[in-house]
Amino acid sequence: MPLAQAGPPEITGLPGRWMLVQRNDEEIAAQPLDDAFVVRAGASVRFPAPWPRGRGTWEVAPDASLAVFAGVHAVRAVDPSGATRWEVRHGCWYGACREMHESYDEYADRQDHRYPESGSVGFSADGRLVWAHVRGPLSEGELSPDTADEWLVVDAADGRVLARADAEAAAAGSFHLPHPTDPHQMGLSIGEGQDGAPLRWGRWDGKELTVDCLDDDLCLLSLSPSGDRLMTVSHDQDSLAVRDSRGAVVEALDWDAEAVVPLHPDAPTDTDIDTDPDIDTDPDTDSDADEDELSVCWDWAGGFLDETTLVVSTVESDEEWGQGRHWLVDTTGTRGFTLVDYPSPVSGEPSVLGGGVWSTMSETRDVLHVWGLPGLAG
Structure with a gap:
């Protein structure tokens, strides 16, 4: 259409x-x-x-x-x-x-x-x-x-x-x-x-x-293939967690965005930020941004690829600085958080489809791309 x-x-x-x-x-x-x-x-x-x-x-x-x-x-x-x-x-x-x-x-x-x-x-x-x-x-x-x-x-x-x-x-x-x-x-x-x-x-x-x-104060985003685990993001988008069907966090699988995700590589450094609102050192830049703007938050998107692997994103807080980022989360703790290295640029947030695959939408919003991991997508 x-x-x-x-x-x-x-x-x-x-x-x-x-x-x-x-x-x-x-x-x-x-x-x-x-x-x-x-x-x-x-x-x-x-x-x-x-x-x-x-x-x-x-x-x-x-x-x-x-x-x-x-x-x-x-x-x-x-x-x-x-x-x-x-x-x-x-x-x-x-x-x-x-x-x-x-x-x-x-x-x-x-x-x-x-x-x-x-x-x-x-x-x-x-x-x-x-x-x-x-x-x-x-x-x-x-x-x-x-x-x-x-x-x-x-x-x-x-x-x-x-x-x-x-x-x-x-x-x-x-x-x-x-x-x-x-x-x-x-x-x-x-x-x-x-x-x-x-x-x-x-x-x-x-x-x-x-x-x-x-x-x-929680948004439910995904269920694991067994249905035994829930993926949630807090209403303020600070906390990502894996829970059981009673709402309890599973095995300390709860992550604060700013603690586990680095700032976007193109975000300004501390020396770029003008912390005095009365001084505009460069009117052609966003130097008046305060430090509260330099933060990372989880998107209300993503989900389980299998029982222990998640795909999540920080696009909302990344887009001001450049390409939005998606992350693979190994909940067993073996690999932790890994930035998804796509073979071509993607736009927007990931939508998990089950079976180890997820989709992204083109910038024109009229094409869907489906992605999987070798050995995981079925």
Whole structure:
């Protein structure tokens, strides 16, 4: 799709079920890929969208049979014909609105609904469940009417709400990370803007949804192939950690960015910095920058390449000085942190795809490059 009308392409799904997907205001295009990231012949599918892409988030089922749209007023499942498979209505994601909208048309042209907050949806690894983070309440009560955000487990086939729980958050946005092998477990990373980043872990036993509130200041970025380990970055982007599913740091695998990552090699040295704000020694340079600007922070990106190897990045704090950097992290302690030496320049942050590989996007945001390590990528 032309980028003037669409978001950038993405590779989604777990190993063996990767898809190249892209969305514009009218539809989602999904192209299943083989293990060599080649489009499977005759497998491309398109899903008509019920509302513009700026009014929510979306997810495509692992078998590309269904797309689920998390909108301002409802979660809606759509098949390739454009028919609605099912819909779960909920409270409005525009913060000041207390209406239970019945359709997108009710607020499509309202200026106050142009930039709503949002929830998200995620398919379980087997595609049979949809986990949905929504603004409460649902159209039928069960939880307290004062509940701000709810977390639902929904039958992907017919839209039945199988379980629901208070997410104990008031989100500006969120995203799901499915357990790679257990469809009854899911991670939910919630963003509350400057207020925090609640991290939730859900377990559904077939009858009841149990939600563990792991932390209110962590972003969940990746799960290890076994699903036993979580990779997190703190809300302030200072700390990178590997944790268990209860939120505890595993074997002291917790790293402060400034302690383990050197400043960008093109960043100014201490002698280049004018620490007196009243003296401008060179008006054509950034010499007025104070020492607080010369810091390193983790990006909210990256993840597990295998059970003990991570790829992470410091692009956000690097880009002012030059090429953004990606790092390999050996959590066994054998090699520590290693700067990734790409054979050609890369742009932006890494997106881990599973199976020992990750992708980067071109500067024009219309091409994806997939990378792997010899002996690791499968």
